[in-house]
Amino acid sequence: MKPLLISIILLFVQVSVWADQVVNIIPQPLSVVKGESSFVVNSRTSLVFDKELEEVADYLLEYLPLDTKKQRKNNALRLKLDKELGKEEYKLTIHKKGIEIRGGDYGGVFNGIQSLLQILPPEVYAKHAEFPVEVPCVEIKDAPQYTYRGFLLDVARTFQPVDEVKRVLDYMAYCKLNKLHFHLVDSPGWRMEVKKYPHLAELGGYRGGDSPLHPIYGSFFQKYGGYYTQDQLREIVAYAAQRNIEVIPEIDMPGHSKSIGTVHPDIRCNYTPDTSYTNGMDLRDVWCVAKESNYQLIEDIVKEMVEIFPSEYIHIGGDEVSFKWWKECPDCQQLMKEKGLENAAQLEQYFINRVTDMLAKYTKKSMVWDEAVDGGLLPTTTMVTGWRGVKQCLQTTEQGYPTIIMPSSVFYLDKRQSPHEKGHSSRQGLSLQTICDFTFEDAGFSDAQRKNIAGIEGAFWSEIYLSNISPEGRFSDYLEYMLFPRLFGVSEVAWSKSRRSYEEMLQVLQGSFYDRLSALNATFRLASPVVKVEEGKIIASVEDGSKLYYKDIRTDQECEYREPLDAALAPYVTFQSRLMSGRSAEIGLPEYYTYLNPECTATSSLPFRENRSLDRCITYKGDATSTRAAKAGDWVEFKFKEVLDASYIKIITGYKHLFRRLIYNGHIEVSYDGQTFEEVGKLSNGLFVLRPQKGIHALRIVSDGISDAEEYVIIQPLEIK
Ligand code: ACM
Ligand code: ZN
Secondary structure, three states: OOHHHHHHHHHHHHHHHHHOOOOOOOOOOOEEEEEEEEEEEOOOOEEEEOHHHHHHHHHHHHHOOOEOOOOOOOOEEEEEEOOOOOOOOEEEEEEOOEEEEEEOOHHHHHHHHHHHHHHOOHHHHHOOOOOOEEEEEEEEEEOOOOOEEEEEEEOOOOOOOHHHHHHHHHHHHHOOOOEEEEEEEEOOEEOEOOOOOOHHHHHHOEEOOOOOOOOOOOOOOOOEEOOEOHHHHHHHHHHHHHOOOEEEEEEEEOOOOHHHHHHOHHHOOOOOOOOOOOOOOOOOOOOOOOOHHHHHHHHHHHHHHHHHOOOOEEEEEOOOOOOHHHHOOHHHHHHHHHHOOOOHHHHHHHHHHHHHHHHHHOOOEEEEEHHHHOOOOOOOOOEEEEOOOHHHHHHHHHHOOOEEEOOHHHHEOOEOOOOOOOOEOOOOOOOHHHHHHOOHHHHOOOHHHHHOEEEEEEEEOOOOOHHHOOOOOOOOHHHHHHHOOHHHHHHHHHHOOOOOOHHHHHHHHHHHHHHHHHHOOOOEEOOOOEEEEEOOEEEEEOOOOOEEEEEEOOOOEEEEOOOOEEHHHHHHEEEEEEEOOEEOOOEEOHHHHOOEOOOEEEEEOOOEOHHHOHHHHHOOOOOEEEOOOOOOOOEEEEEEEEEEOOOOEEEEEOOOOOOOOOOOOEEEEEEOOOOOOEEEEEOEOOEEEEOOOOOEEEEEEEEOOOOOOOOOOEEOOOEEO
């Protein structure tokens, strides 16, 4: 065939696909006016840009390799600064002869580019766009509702390598989110290199093995962790800046400080705590407020931070401080008397105010979690991240604090998306719909309170991340499952003045965003299959065209679902659907979540709390909580009244949704005769699944070492089928 003919055919194919498309941008722009005609981007299209826009042009070229050698008048994509437009505002025009993106600033042009990428075929996200591409003529005028559109990434609980952080920054950029709240330091890990105190990261960045920090949240038998060198942090800051994202680092203080407390014990209060119930572990996680040397140490750290992070704010924490540790400290108590501080909340505020004043010396402002405002002594110039609930956000905006709205019930993307899937507990599940349905009107914000809303932030805390890193080593799979599609919801709340409904959002996602996520090889969550029993058969279905699979938990074998299954399988099967890079949760029928409750007794070498005794377990009401940590030789025994015939018994120590407060080093013993016990296997992450071949009289959980770095362990009722 002649080349010209091939071109004409190719063009024809593209026309049918791309010129007729509905222009659907997430987040919803202010206005989109589609024209009649179209423009063809080809490999000769010039990229023409203002000098100040070189970085953003480089970004665009990664996705769309345009010609930068020739500056054509027609057949050009132009990037321009336009002083008539506001910060981050943009105007994107596609006309018959070219494309123009005007922005009020760098961010405006960047936002316009993001909208353009969403008009181009999904392959641009895989960075192999094929030319020519025909795009519809359109004029988009757009500006953000909030200047702060954030996402919190917790790298303290689960360390995430630089490339993973960059991946998150890319996702944020696609969603026009512009602040990375980088949770760098917390009890489970210190992730920032401090040159003056190298041991903070070199020791405090790792848990387990020979690290002084005890394991928690998984990886119990291996040293696990990492930290960012200052060069790597600069690399992250630069990568973010190119994507119109500012990195706001957080050092969580004065609580959440076990990591630094363990590797730099000087920060702790000056007394010896009772460690008789913690296997000798000093679990104090607060800075002593009364030690002057602590403020010098913080200033040394701050001095290095301000050299790395150009952000206006530094987040200094202030959440969930365990006041109990200060009550025992003679120095903290003395300080309270001297300064006339009425309670521990005010003692915390004394600390926060000192650090805030120190930051001011380096022209930085402080951000704090909403608890830090409770004592009443913080100036209203302090930026608050409101996480505990809508109620607290209403309070802080009423009190005059600029507040980033991020109540955990709506914006914590580590929470599970429906009741029976992985993630942090959330009774009904925190779904895309939860986010789309959130409105300031319904939440009760007055006009005056709304004036103090400084922005919106989604968050991913990583307690449950480490245990979900896929065996293939695909680090971000679980994170992506939790982000998509919910991050689009956060983006829409943060950006759009006029928002889509949940139903509209779902339609747009299914219409064109699943393709884009697949081009990125990003996992996304599909709605769970609908499963029911009718006329002796289990019937499963999906509405999104995805493929269905089922798994028998007795054998762990998976098959494609092609026809209804026998209802007798109901207690043993889970269903999952998959489509492109998306997948649903694995869910069962109600029968799957129903267990046998055989009569039994429970005894233990561990003492249990009165209101959380083992009785709760054997009456199948809930978990039991010990009053001390477990050590080698501790045991819990369940003895059945009648010989138990079961095909599946799941033994769970710790929380059900989270590998914490568990016996990680232990084994299971079973008695088949009521006299002798034999070992049947080791606990893995506090769990064991027993598939008995004969009747059993009793079983025991036996600890072979210390429990995780907590003051107590939790024992769940047995799950028996
Ligand atoms: C928080 O979730 N403790 C801020
Ligand atoms: Zn103290």
